[in-house]
Amino acid sequence: MEENKKRMLSGIQPSGDLHLGNYLGAIKNWAERVDDYECYYFMADMHTITVRQVPADLRKRSLNQLAQYIACGLDPEKNTLFLQSHVPAHAQLGWVLDCYTMFGELSRMTQFKDKSAKHKDNINAGLFTYPALMAADILLYQADYVPVGEDQKQHIELTRDIAQRFNSIYGDVFKIPEPLIAKTGARIYGLTTPNDKMSKSIPEGCVFIMDDPDTINRKFKKAVTDSDTENPVRFAPEEKPGVANLMNIYSTVTGKSFEEIEAEFAGKGYGAFKPAVAEAVIESLRPIREEAERLIKDKAYLEDVYRKGAERASYIANKTLRKVYKKVGFYQI
Numbered sequence: 386m387e388e389n390k391k392r393m394l395s396g397i398q399p400s401g402d403l404h405l406g407n408y409l410g411a412i413k414n415w416a417e418r419v420d421d422y423e424c425y426y427f428m429a430d431m432h433t434i435t436v437r438q439v440p441a442d443l444r445k446r447s448l449n450q451l452a453q454y455i456a457c458g459l460d461p462e463k464n465t466l467f468l469q470s471h472v473p474a475h476a477q478l479g480w481v482l483d484c485y486t487m488f489g490e491l492s493r494m495t496q497f498k499d500k501s502a503k504h505k506d507n508i509n510a511g512l513f514t515y516p517a518l519m520a521a522d523i524l525l526y527q528a529d530y531v532p533v534g535e536d537q538k539q540h541i542e543l544t545r546d547i548a549q550r551f552n553s554i555y556g557d558v559f560k561i562p563e564p565l566i567a568k569t570g571a572r573i574y575g576l577t578t579p580n581d582k583m584s585k586s587i588p589e590g591c592v593f594i595m596d597d598p599d600t601i602n603r604k605f606k607k608a609v610t611d612s613d614t615e616n617p618v619r620f621a622p623e624e625k626p627g628v629a630n631l632m633n634i635y636s637t638v639t640g641k642s643f644e645e646i647e648a649e650f651a652g653k654g655y656g657a658f659k660p661a662v663a664e665a666v667i668e669s670l671r672p673i674r675e676e677a678e679r680l681i682k683d684k685a686y687l688e689d690v691y692r693k694g695a696e697r698a699s700y701i702a703n704k705t706l707r708k709v710y711k712k713v714g715f716y717q718i
């Protein structure tokens with residue numbers, strides 16, 4: 386890997402199966418940038434246990450997610466792909482940064498407020514200090530850019546504040562990272578809930594990357610539209626959010642503009658439009674699903690990928706960690 390390329394880093398929690406929102410909003414953009422940046426992408430399994438998990442499921446999802454990253458176009462020869470828990474430096478720097486992150490700052494995080502409201506019986510310290518571990522994930526690699534969806538912006542801003550605080554005490558230890566938020570596909574809405582983002586917590590309106598064609602067809606058939614018969618397929622997000630969402634999906638997977646889509650379906654109804662969107666999604670996900678299914682069976686290959694990934698990631702991460710340990714005054718061996 387070339388030293389002078391800018392660094393890009395991001396992670397997704399293996400808390401469920403990857404869906405069309407994750408793919409169009411995040412991973413597709415990661416894969417398109419591979420040649421211009423030095424890229425690090427990981428499974429944020431340590432973050433995932435802030436909410437109680439079934440251990441066997443978490444293990445399986447972590448490996449499946451790695452297979453899906455590769456199938457989505459993240460070539461392990463060009464990207465460093467790894468599991469967070471395989472690189473101990475994340476936990477080690479996470480602890481140090483806990484001591485440089487304020488209670489008040491953590492209390493203001495909307496993800497903490499949302500998740501603690503959702504899981505009232507398990508408001509654990511990890512859920513609270515989650516953003517300091519996320520800051521460690523990013524700062525360990527001296528990342529220039531962090532490609533994420535809109536919802537993660539607040540965490541990146543806190544990461545920048547923590548890095549600046551640390552640097553102002555100890556000198557230039559951390560690169561100050563910037564969030565990178567996609568312009569198209571950044572917000573895919575649920576097929577049955579066109580005012581809420583597509584989410585695994587509403588599975589009937591959520592298209593999973595591993596769904597078979599019949600399932601995808603069925604989900605699109607049930608997609609919420611409206612009763613407009615005059616001029617149904619036109620882009621009017623306020624007035625017709627369901628149709629706008631379908632047009633956005635169709636446009637992102639086919640590359641067609643909204644005008645082209647309107648022209649294609651002029652004089653036609655949802656009976657023609659919905660199956661066309663379903664078909665385009667099926668065809669764009671088909672190679673990904675087939676490749677992921679093949680890779681999931683090839684455990685030896687996946688093991689080779691995550692071992693090499695952890696080794697490459699550890700090399701960079703440990704360099705930063707050693708510097709931090711020295712700066713804060715830990716006695717060196």
Ligand code: ATP
Nearest residue numbers: 398406407410411533534571572573582583584585
């Ligand atoms: P949940 O399904 O529980 O809401 P999630 O699918 O959003 O979770 P995350 O781990 O929070 O999972 O998201 C992983 C990445 O995918 C993030 O960068 C996030 O911004 C992006 N993302 C998630 N859902 C969408 C969506 N509907 N549209 C666009 N991007 C999304």
Ligand code: LTN
Nearest residue numbers: 394395396397398429432519522
């Ligand atoms: N918090 C993120 C996942 C995440 C992440 C990161 C993203 C953990 N560490 C570092 C970017 C960089 C989420 O919930 N989507």
